Amino acid sequence: MPASPSTARAINDRLALRLLQQEGPLTAGQLKQLTGLSRPTVADLVERLTVAGLISVVGESGEQRRGPNARLYGIVADRAQLAALDVRTEGVTVVVADLLGAELTRASVPIADDAGTGPAVEQAVALVERAAKEAGAERLHTVGIGAPGLIDPATGELRDSSGLPEWHRLLVAALQERLPARVIVENETNLAALAEQRDGAARDRDTFVLLWLGHGTGAAVVLDGRLRRGASGGTGEIGFLPVPGTATLPSATDCEGGFHSLAGGAAIAELAAAHGLAATESPGEPRAAALVRTAVTAVSSASSASSASTADASGTADASDTASSADTDRFRYDRADRFLSALADRLAVGAASVVAVLDPGCVVLGGEVGQAGGEALAARVGERLARMSPLPAEVRAGTLGGGAVLRGALLTARESAQDDLFTPRPR
Structure with a gap:
């Protein structure tokens, strides 16, 4: 059954808006080329979207041709x-952005451990309100929240989880009550x-598993381009995975003994x-990440220093000092x-488990620890995984x-807001 004229217009409008969101400002001619629509159809949709306040002229194409330059149309970011x-156990960070995601x-x-549930919720809500006011956002359209714990797949709400502060769960309801905005938690x-x-x-991957390595552990599963949450929202609770090398087994309420x-x-x-390694932490950096970063730097620096000291020793009289420095570096x-x-031995155990079950083809070491370890740690885990798994x-x-959590929350909020605003309203 062919689409009605109104449905066809809605489809064309959303296509054009998505292209403007992905590609940036475009001329009517570029929209015609990218959409495959006729020139009159593109002219009509540009007029509709302009009247609706969704797009506006943001400049000229600057093309070298006879006659006036073509107008560039872009999404109205402050719409x-x-x-x-x-949301972390130790505090909250908020970013306010426009419709295109510009911060x-x-x-x-x-938020201190002994702050109390009520005061903790009030601190977090007040932070969002102050940030919105500072950004000149009189009315937030959508708020995206990233928090530890399970999300109920039926209601989309943060479930009551043992070991997590009560204020995490109550914060969502408080924001919904205080702000005239759509609130999404993930x-x-x-x-x-x-x-x-x-x-x-x-x-470049539509199937992969991310191992979150920070204060705690977790995993996210993306298969065929879709995030998988599981029947109860618990896909990726890898901290509870029973593994060798621990003194006990995890329980339903305690991941001690798990991964x-x-x-x-x-x-x-x-x-x-246990390996005699210490580190100086940067502000806001988890201690585990600082230790991994220090180790990676030491390995890299020692390798470079070893080569340099060998060259210096051959050309200097004071070879004893050079040898002493080389011994310290070693x-x-x-x-x-x-x-x-x-x-790497430990991380490979968790990686091998998810690879054996899901065969994702790619494992990303995420979080602060994964970033601090960089390619040096990823390569070691990869070598061990290749020996442990036939996949x-x-x-x-x-x-x-x-x-990544804040960035993901912003992407989710932007997607939701654009879906709402880019949907034509019946006249």
Whole structure:
């Protein structure tokens, strides 16, 4: 059955808006070429979208031709403002952006363990309100939230989870009550995977698994371009995965003894201490990430210094000082190398488990630890995984680190807002 004229117009309008969102400002001629629509049809949709306040003239094409330059049309970015939140156990970070995702302002607030549920919720909500006011956003259209814990697939709500602060769950309801905005909540690891697929390490993959490595552990599963959440929203709770090398087994309420006990932030810190490794943390950087970053730097620096010292020793009289320096570098290298190898052994256990079940072809080491380890850690995990699993799987280092959660929340809010605003209203 052919589409009615109104349905055809709606389809054409959404197609044009998506192209403008993806490609940036375009001329009517470029829209005609990209959509395959006729010139009169493109002229009509440009007029409709302009009258609706969704697009406007943002410049000229600058094409060298006789006559006036063609007008460039772009989406009206300030048609709606969005907010994205990264909710952690220790605090909240918020970004306010326009409809195209351009950041307008960013703010954070730490929330102490003993703050109390009510005060913690009020701190977080007040942070969002202040950030929106600072950005000049009188009315937020959509708020995307990334939080640890399970999302109920039936209701889309954050479920009550043991081990997580109560204020996490109550924050969603408080934002819905205080803000005239659509509020969307999603598991933080799932959002990180969406961000890595859109802007990071998995841009060329429609099937992959992201292992989240930060204070805690988690996994996100993307199969055939779709994020998979599972029957109860618990896909990727890899911290509870029973693994060898732990003293006990996890329970339904405690992941102690699971993969978390091998790869969580505290476990990585203990492993580093056992290898005599220390690190200086950067502001906001998890200790585990700082330790991994220090180890990677030590291995890289020692390798370079070893080559340099060999060359210097052959051309200097004071060879004893050079040898002493080389011995110190070698000692640091050995400790860092053994630590990274031991960590790669642990991470390969979790990676092999998901590869054996899902055969994703690609595993991304995400979060702050994955980013800190970079290609050096990813290569070690990949080597071990290749020996453990008959299924080929490339191991990549995440490129967005902890910022992937906020980026994923913003992408989700933008997608939702555009779906709403780009849907033509009946006249």
